[in-house]
Amino acid sequence: MTRFSKILCLILVLSLFAAMAIGSGSDSSTSSGSGTETKSTSAPATEKDESPVIAATEAPAKTEAPVKTEAPQSVEAYEVGEGKVNVYKNSIGTYWAQVCVPVTNTGSCDLYLSSGTMDLEDADGHLVDSLQLVSVYPEVLQPGETAWYYEETTLDNEPASELKVVPHVDVAKAKVKCIRFDLSDVTISDDTFSGVKIVGRVENTTSKDEKMVYVVFFLYDEQDEMIGSAFTILTDGVKAGEKVGFTASTFAAPDSVTADKVSRYEAYAYPMQLQF
């Protein structure tokens, strides 16, 4: 090897390693964690091999590629999708509003979602109601997954116009580990009076006993629209390795939400995890 070749190779090698060293620097510029509001309502991000999504029926679930932002290298990134407010009247004449707001983890680290505030506005932008402490499921969100802020609440009067939701979400980088339990023997049926009932088993696959376990289902119709949520909390807990049965049901979902309308569902089972 000539002297010139040696110098050239040396420069190349040193440049390569310098580039590697620079590349291994923290990408702090995109780690602010600021959520970006979007108007798109993409199908929920579901990676079959990672998420605990279980197909509800034989009908094939619409599985689009996970939602990715422009900068997937960012530590904390999420998108708040277009929320929807569905107003309906129940059998005794009470007006209800079903409020759903999706939040997708578009970053590369787990996020922790806390309850948020949902402002309901009419078509003119006037505030009609403000829902405090709206729950979100699941609380710990892995990259690519979509959580839902979901609330069913009564309205004082029939709204004069269509309502829209202005979400105020609370998202932070997760300090707790994402724990998910396995679900099995899941069957979905109509509940006695209205809504949907889901029966199944949840298995604590960890080595730790859990005192309080959440099981939540998001129900989708044939158009892949989220139409409701079924939910239960196992307050007796689930011991390590134990498999326990559960019954989840919708709270006050519209009468239109029936078992045969459910084309697929997303299910999450996880222990209560607090983050301070």
Place this chain on the structure above:
Amino acid sequence: MARGNALPDIAEQRSTKRFLISALNICLPILAGLFIYLWYRPDTYLSGYVYRIIGRTVYPSDSETSIILQFLRGYAADILWAYALMFSVSAILGTGKKQMWAAAGICLCLVTLMECLQLTDFVSGTFDLLDILFESASTGLAVLIIHLFERGKTK
């Protein structure tokens, strides 16, 4: 005649062996370092680029903070890459005593320079004296291994 042919064969075998050992000592640490970054440091440019290329993250979402894990996240990849750098430079300059000193000097200069650049806005990251110490030790280990290998060959 047969003896005359055997000598170049031995030299060629030694050359091939040296090349293979150098290649392994360069490639394996680089790949291992890359794996550590992808697996444990999703907040780096490097991981971001790779995630973008493969279309998904491989971060295991493990929030445990054991000392071993902290060491892996903070230092292991840099240590491996400093080791690979020393082998790369010595492969170019040669493995004589002077060349080895020169190679080690160049590596230590680059390591220190890159760490000091983190004090500026030019390179992101946090200046850490331990980084320099660990990478220097890694370079020293590489020098020792090359030296032992060369000594073993000449015996």
